[in-house]
Amino acid sequence: MSLEAFNNRNVAEGDYFLVAIEEYPTTGWDKFKRVVKRTFKGELFVGLWVVLREMIRFDIHTVQYPQEKMPIGPRYRAVHQMKRLWESNTERCIGCGLCEKICISDCIRMDTKIDENSRKEVTEYTINLGRCIFCGYCAEVCPELAITHSGEYENASEQREHFIIYEDMLTPIDKMKAGKQLEFEGFGAITPHEDERVKKTPLAY
Amino acid sequence: MDSAYLIETIIKVVVILLIFSALAGIGTYFERKILAFMQRRLGPMNVGPYGLLQVAADGIKLFTKEDIIPTNVVTPIFKIAPVITAATAFMAAAAIPFLPPFEVFGYEVHPIVADVNIGILYVLGMMAVGFYGPLLGGMASANKFSLLSAARTAAVFISYEVVTGLSLLAPIMMVGSLSLIDFNEYQAGGIGDWIVWSQPVAFILFWISAFAETGRTPFHLIANDHEIIDGFGTEYSGMRWGLFFIGEYANMFFISFVIPLIFLGGYGDGSLFGALGLLGKMSFFFFFFLWTRAAWPDVRPDQLMWLCWKILMPIAVINVVITGFVMMF
Numbered sequence: 001m002s003l004e005a006f007n008n009r010n011v012a013e014g015d016y017f018l019v020a021i022e023e024y025p026t027t028g029w030d031k032f033k034r035v036v037k038r039t040f041k042g043e044l045f046v047g048l049w050v051v052l053r054e055m056i057r058f059d060i061h062t063v064q065y066p067q068e069k070m071p072i073g074p075r076y077r078a079v080h081q082m083k084r085l086w087e088s089n090t091e092r093c094i095g096c097g098l099c100e101k102i103c104i105s106d107c108i109r110m111d112t113k114i115d116e117n118s119r120k121e122v123t124e125y126t127i128n129l130g131r132c133i134f135c136g137y138c139a140e141v142c143p144e145l146a147i148t149h150s151g152e153y154e155n156a157s158e159q160r161e162h163f164i165i166y167e168d169m170l171t172p173i174d175k176m177k178a179g180k181q182l183e184f185e186g187f188g189a190i191t192p193h194e195d196e197r198v199k200k201t202p203l204a205y
Numbered sequence: 206m207d208s209a210y211l212i213e214t215i216i217k218v219v220v221i222l223l224i225f226s227a228l229a230g231i232g233t234y235f236e237r238k239i240l241a242f243m244q245r246r247l248g249p250m251n252v253g254p255y256g257l258l259q260v261a262a263d264g265i266k267l268f269t270k271e272d273i274i275p276t277n278v279v280t281p282i283f284k285i286a287p288v289i290t291a292a293t294a295f296m297a298a299a300a301i302p303f304l305p306p307f308e309v310f311g312y313e314v315h316p317i318v319a320d321v322n323i324g325i326l327y328v329l330g331m332m333a334v335g336f337y338g339p340l341l342g343g344m345a346s347a348n349k350f351s352l353l354s355a356a357r358t359a360a361v362f363i364s365y366e367v368v369t370g371l372s373l374l375a376p377i378m379m380v381g382s383l384s385l386i387d388f389n390e391y392q393a394g395g396i397g398d399w400i401v402w403s404q405p406v407a408f409i410l411f412w413i414s415a416f417a418e419t420g421r422t423p424f425h426l427i428a429n430d431h432e433i434i435d436g437f438g439t440e441y442s443g444m445r446w447g448l449f450f451i452g453e454y455a456n457m458f459f460i461s462f463v464i465p466l467i468f469l470g471g472y473g474d475g476s477l478f479g480a481l482g483l484l485g486k487m488s489f490f491f492f493f494f495l496w497t498r499a500a501w502p503d504v505r506p507d508q509l510m511w512l513c514w515k516i517l518m519p520i521a522v523i524n525v526v527i528t529g530f531v532m533m534f
Contacts, residue, residue: 052243058242
């Protein structure tokens with residue numbers, strides 16, 4: 001079924017029809033006739049057959065969760081990840097503060113300073129996942145694709161503080177060196193075939 | 206009374222108690238599984254293979270929970286009410302022949318605790334006394350929902366006692382005895398002799414009122430979860446609540462034995478095939494209790510009363526009258 005069928009809110013056209021509702025019986029004889037009709041129509045057995053059919057068909061829809069998991073979409077927005085640069089294995093975050101600025105639930109907090117190479121360095125970066133509403137604005141606004149969402153949705157812990165540590169979100173250095181950092185293709189990532197769509201900046205005029 | 210008879214009776218009582226207490230537990234497992242399959246779920250799966258040990262887990266939970274007596278309840282009545290339900294359910298089993306007589310080491314065993322000559326009357330009477338459990342429990346609970354449930358219990362049980370008794374009157378007139386064994390002997394000749402062929406109306410009426418007697422789904426309004434929470438069981442916890450549960454499931458099993466014994470030939474001629482046949486028929490009726498729970502909605506109390514007094518009772522009376530005329534001429 002296509003989506004148009006649901007998007008069309010015009011009730012006057014399409015497959016909508018009025019359900020035939022019988023007149024409510026008023027006289028005793030009519031009521032009696034309705035009782036007899038309902039008694040011998042066998043509607044109860046229709047219900048019995050439906051559930052028995054489903055039992056015989058045995059088309060079970062249960063997902064036994066801890067053992068089985070539903071696939072999640074690539075654009076699923078779960079716990080954040082901080083990425084590293086492929087070239088130098090250092091953090092991608094340039095401390096621009098855009099994510100902190102755009103965050104609508106005020107859960108990102110960062111501190112920066114100018115280091116000895118007069119580059120901006122991030123000294124403190126926390127995301128309070130207790131407040132985060134996983135809207136994805138931070139990943140979308142990040143100019144370096146440094147902060148992205150991951151598909152990791154099983155985040156239970158003893159303490160809420162476990163959810164705000166920058167080091168936990170950052171790709172581990174050994175995993176980075178093994179070249180196993182996953183580039184997240186979901187929310188905020190560059191769309192595929194972006195290279196072909198890039199045009200030269202028209203500097204001629 | 207010789208001691209051999211006494212020992213035999215005690216053994217039979219213990220065996221029936223043990224088997225049906227266990228069956229009541231396993232009945233909950235079957236119910237959860239069958240309901241789940243009918244609703245495209247899996248039901249209990251994690252405790253033991255295919256969730257089979259769920260019964261044991263539930264049992265341990267019920268036995269080890271704190272026995273809470275809330276304030277403001279009438280303590281002695283509150284405590285005794287679940288015992289009434291469970292005890293009367295098992296007492297009703299005394300007059301039910303579960304299997305044909307068989308021989309163990311040359312000793313003939315009759316799998317019935319007491320073949321009293323008023324068997325059916327005793328069984329129905331005991332099941333009727335069982336209604337004091339929900340009634341007293343609901344009234345003693347100091348809870349409005351429990352009180353509503355108690356009122357409904359009284360209404361439902363008393364109304365459907367009428368239908369049960371009147372619908373059974375016609376078969377009793379035909380057989381001329383109240384003993385379930387005599388009923389079985391009457392139908393021992395095979396399928397053609399079953400009372401259901403000569404008394405189909407009584408069979409259906411008794412079947413319908415069996416749902417009211419056990420409080421199962423179309424007539425589950427004495428403990429309807431969605432309107433009166435758990436009815437009489439709201440204030441109960443732990444094993445006292447478990448006793449209500451055991452009573453309900455034991456009742457389901459016993460009534461599933463009684464229906465085939467009265468109408469569907471029971472264990473027939475007493476052969477192994479007949480015994481298996483009785484168990485099969487019992488299983489079908491038990492399955493039907495679960496089946497309707499998956500398929501049918503509950504009725505309102507006023508609809509239930511309407512059905513009982515305006516439809517079922519007149520039909521039962523007419524059935525008795527017609528049977529009487531047919532037997533007379």
